[in-house]
Amino acid sequence: MKKNIGVIMGGYSSEYQISLKSGQVVCDNLDSDRYNAFPLHILKDKWACVMPDGKEYAIDRSDFSVTIEGKKINFDCIFNAIHGTPGEDGFMQAYLKLLGIPQTACDMYQAALTFNKRDCLAALKPYGIKCATSYYLNKGDQVDTRAIIEKVGLPCFVKANKAGSSFGVSKVHEESTLQKAIDSAFNEDDEIIIESFLEGREVSVGVIRYQGKVTVLPITEIVTENDFFDYEAKYQGKSQEVTPADLDTELEEKIRNIAAKVYQVLKLKGFSRSEYILVNNEPHLLEVNTIPGLTRESILPQQAREAGITLPELFGNAIEEALKSAHAIQA
Structure with a gap:
């Protein structure tokens, strides 16, 4: 019997349009012989099942079901394709856990931790994971630009602490523009992180659980035409994403081992994509994404394709892993 799979997409953040594209790609590529x-x-304004004919059916939030033409649909599993809140920060994970519905992303705590860049980096430092020097600000804190520059130097990056797709990120070259960058980041979040600039090649590493095993996908090198890998570079063609990256064997193995270690230390599930800057051939972690972009052009699907994994196989495996995990817990 075919399983009913709800693909959640959208969300409440600036990333919602990207998420809608990711979610639709998932729907279009699930094996129709196995899944509905x-x-x-x-x-923010609605929770609805939006069918291909444009008809919308409200989701019953009491049990996360939907009634279509008089027939109630309960979901065997939820494929989580929400970038940002509430799908990538733990809220949907907690809600679905309470309802006993399996979902494809990591668990609630891991989602909340990885979504918070400051806390995630702090949790990984004791395990020897290198990262940039950083300075933290909360909304309402007094801003001492001189103290910030003394700690992180110039240029530096100002980032919204809990946001993705490079929303709220600025590269600052002069102290006179630092306050403007801080104000921009606070438009996305009430916490920000200011990091030292790391000079080196940038790589992105997808790690997934595939057929029961933690699997590191082929590494991608990001070569941007812009000053850094910003929204325009990510989504408007202003970058080259080279998969597999041209790395010597020893360096590639080092990156793969660190990416797998991050995945396992954080006890992640499902998909992840971690970003690194290579400084003197030492990977420095920038961030961990637990619901990376899933369009055909997105990095993780590129990496899966290079590994010989098709989109139907990639997405179907995520569902089967989630179902297997749920059954193991119940047993």
């Missing part, structure tokens, strides 16, 4: 795919739009 339902596009579920989780937006």
Whole structure:
């Protein structure tokens, strides 16, 4: 019997449009012989199943079901394709856990931890994971630009602490523009992180659980035409993503081992994509994404394709792993 799979997409953040694209790609590529795919739009103003004919059916939030033409649909598993809140920060994970519905992303605590760049980096430092020097600010804190520059230097990066897709990120070259960058980041979040600039090649590493094993996908090198890998570079063609990256064997193995270690130390599940700057051939972690972009052009699907994994196999495996994990817990 085919399983009913709800694909949640959208979300409440600036990333919602990207998420809608990711979610639709998942719906379009699930094996129709095995799964009934339902596009579920989780937006600030509505939670609805939006069918291909444009008809919308409200989601019953009491049990996360939907009634279509008089027939109630319960979901065997939820494929989580929400970038940002509430799908990548733990809220949907907690809600679905309470309802006993399996979902494809990591668990609630891991989602909340990795979504918070400051806390995630702090949790990984004791395990020898290198990262940039950083300075933290909360909204309302007094801003001492001189103290910030003395700690992190110039240029530096100002980032919203809990945001993705490079929203709220600025590269600052002069102290006179630092306050403007801070104000921009606070438009996305009430916490920000200011990091020292790391000079080196940038690589992105997808790690997934595939057929029961933690699997490091082929590494991608990011070569941007812009000053850094910003929104325009990510989504508007202003970068080259080279998969597999041209790395010597020893360096590639080092990066793969660190990416696998991050995945395992954080006890992640499902998909992850971690970003690194190579400084003197030492990987420095920038961030960990637990619901990376899933469009055909996105980095993780590129890496899966290079590994010989098709989108139907990639997405179907995520569902089966989630179901297997849920059954193991119940047993």
